[in-house]
Each structure stands twice: as C-alpha cells, then as structure tokens.
Amino acid sequence: MAIHKGRGFACINYPIGMNLGGDPSQALVHSTPDGKFMVSLSSIDLGQGMKSVTRQIAAETLGVPVSDVYVDTADSDTGPHCMGSFASRGTHRVGNAVIRAATEARKALLEAAAEELEVNATDLETDGQGNIQVKGAPGRTITVADTAIAAQFKQGRTLSGRGIFLIPPSDVDPDTGEMTPVSCFAHAALVVDLEVDDETGEVAVTEINSAYEVGRALNPRLVEQQLIGGAWMGVSHALYETTEPYYPDRSHGPVDFNTYLMPGPGEVVNHNIAVLERPAEDAPFGGKGPGEMCANPVLPAIANAVYNAVGVRCDTLPITPEKVLRGILANGGAQPQGAR
C-alpha cells in the first residue's frame, strides 16, 4: 500500500457568451443632479464582480471618477433587459452595453458643458477627476457637478444614455451544420499535481499551476480571486460533490452540508496563476472575463492526474475513493504511469 504521485494537464478554449437570439443585454445610464452617474442593469452580481467591473467601464467611458458612478442591479422588473449572469457573458456583453450607454451619456454631458462654456462640444475633454475643460485651454473649465446642475435646472436636458449589445445572429448552415456560436474565446492551460492513496482511494490535490488568457484583466485582483475560487470549485466538482449515495442505496445519500461534501479550508490547494492578456477586439476595453472556465479545466486535469498516479481512468464525476479503489481492483493493483 502506498501513496502515488500523479500529474495531469488540461487546457481549454472557452466561448464567451452564446448566440441564442443574439445574446442581448441592455444598460441605461443617467446623471443625478449632483453630477453622479447611475448605471441601471438587470445583470446580477453573484459575487464575481459584475458591479465593480461595469462601474469601472462606465467611469472610464464617461470620463469621470469611479467614485462618482453607482451601479444598480436591484430589480429585473424595472431595469433594462439582460439575458442574465451566466455563460461567462457578463463582462463582455454587459460591458459592451454599458460602453454604448455611457458614450451616449457622455455626449449629452459634453453638449451641456459646451452650452455653459459657450464652445463647441467637440473641443471639450474630461480630466477623469470630475472636470470638463476646453482642449488646450485648461483655464476654461466646468465641473461635471455644475454641468449636471445646469442641465437639470437651466437647460432642461437629461445627461443620459441607452445601450444595447447584440451579436449578429448566426444561422446554422443546413448542409454543414456550421454556425458561429460565440463572438470570442478565452483560453487556459492548467497542471494539477496530486497524490492517490491506493489503500483508501483518497485523492489529495497538492498543487495547481495555471495560465489564463482572459483578454485584458479589467480588475486584476478580482480576476485572480475569481480564478482561485473557481479552481476550488473545480476541485470540489472533480473529487467531492455528488448527490448520489456512496452505498448502499439512495436513502443514504447526502441531504445537507454535513454529508454533501466540499473541500474545506483545510483542503486549500496552493495555486500559482499566470494571467495573460490578449485583449479581444470586440470586448469592452479588451476584457473577456474568466467566467466559468475558472473551474472547468481543473476537472479533466485531475482525472488525468489520477490516471497518471494509479492507472485508473475515471470517466464519471466525482472521482470518489470508491471509484478509484474499484478501478485499482479491476486493474489488479495500482499501475503508476510514471513521468512523461
């Protein structure tokens, strides 16, 4: 009886969003009378950072400080339509909609400022600090707040914008079945090191090394955090989570957090991440977003590493101790595949 080390590799080309009905999302942006901007979305932040990233995108496009932008995702009944937070589409689809809405709002903002400064709107620029100034004449300036007040109480103008992102529908070619399901891909490659106990069948992941290409990392710490958490979910899917009973029948199946197993803080795996940035042309500031693929490649990499360690090829998940032991038994013992 022994502990066998194994190493597994997997890579992924991950589609961002989908093409069902053009995969649309809408965004609305409007200013409050004190010169702050509200972004209304129906794209829910599940913790992945939707609000933070759309806030950054709106601020960058409007040319105002991030602290002056608020994102409201409170109500899908009253907010603009969104397909939803899934399919790794949030940053890309919603971000593009926010850019369009914020671009329209910025145009209204500069037109209102132009009226106050008695110049042409095309001669104006924002400094990103809450001021609008005449290009080349920094003395001629008005704050975004004063512009909003003038628009609201003097000019009778809204500083608002509407945005929608819709990808061109792609029909299926009846002869070849060919279609364009997505607009861009993110990529990753991942190596998992683990140990398999051939006496208990237990698998312990010891280290993950990964490289993720997610377009521009719009918020690098959020990306890193999403990748760490997502890889944990991948380990959990690969080795722990199931509603099936281990034995002897369904009445012994997991019904709560005591019996539906997930790795805890004691099973945290050291995970080294390299984030590569290859901005996508059609993505908001090049950002594709990590999305679901932060979990996906972990599963095949673990399955490959288990095979490498003891020669057992598991093709159903999770890879429970029972499956590993049955595989070892069927093979007449552990069959380490060795280093390659």
Added chain:
Amino acid sequence: MTKKPVQFRLNGSPAAVFVDEGQNLLDLLRRGVGDLSPKYGCGQGTCGSCTVIIDGEPRLSCLTLAETVEGQQVETTNGLADGPDLHALQEAFMENFAAQCGYCTPGMLMAAKALLDRTPRPSREEIVEAISGNICRCTGYEPIIDAILAASGQPTRRTG
C-alpha cells in the same frame, strides 16, 4: 405562547427583549432586535453563516436558544466597525478580496474575531481550525485565510 423577558448586551449596548419559547438567537437578533448582520444559511448549525460571539466564544446563533443569553455579551458583525472606522479584520477582508457573494462573510468575520481575541498571532493551522465550521462557496478559502493572517500583522501566502 409564553413570552420571556431577556436582558443581554448586544455589541456593548444593553438590550431588553421578550423572546418566544424555543426561539433561537438568530431569529431574535434578526427579527426581534433588527440586527441583520448574522445570516441564516442552513438553520441546522453546519454552514456557520450565523456565527456570533457570546462571552468571547464563537457560537452558532441558529442553534442557541435565545433565552440562554440572559446577562451575556453578544457580539455581531454590526459591532465591528467603530463609526466610520472599519475593524482591522474588515479592512483585511477588503484588501485581500476575501468576499465574493458575501453571504458567509459575517460568520467568517466573527469566527476570525473570536480567534484573534484570544490568539493575536495565530498560525495558519489555527486559522484553518477556527474557520473550519464556516462554509464558503465562492472564494476557495485562501483569500480568507490570507485576510486573517494580514489582520494579525503576519505575511500572507500572497505577500510572502
């Protein structure tokens, strides 16, 4: 149903309430007192999101009978910040991106505070032990462990 008067201190301030027979502390805090910081997760003591500190010890408020806190000190996440000044743990959770959806965060903070109150510079293993009763679905735990290390003035895996 009989109501029973209970007096205790909530985050340092006196609280006097009537509790129902069999009412649990989580329900009392959320509905009776209006402190929504402890979260209802599983309601059976396995997820840890309802963790509060009672007389210095981390306790699962969903499994604590409300009437048993008579005369005791109860601490919740609501009591961590001092006016506009966040608690060191809150700052560290923020700096280390230790929250995603945020539902486990109040429980994690209280489990961590109970640990740091008695062990100001805990080892990584002690931290893991202290939060082992708290389930997080998003972060993979590493950022939470890092945040607690940082809050106690120790290097994290990230900072080395």
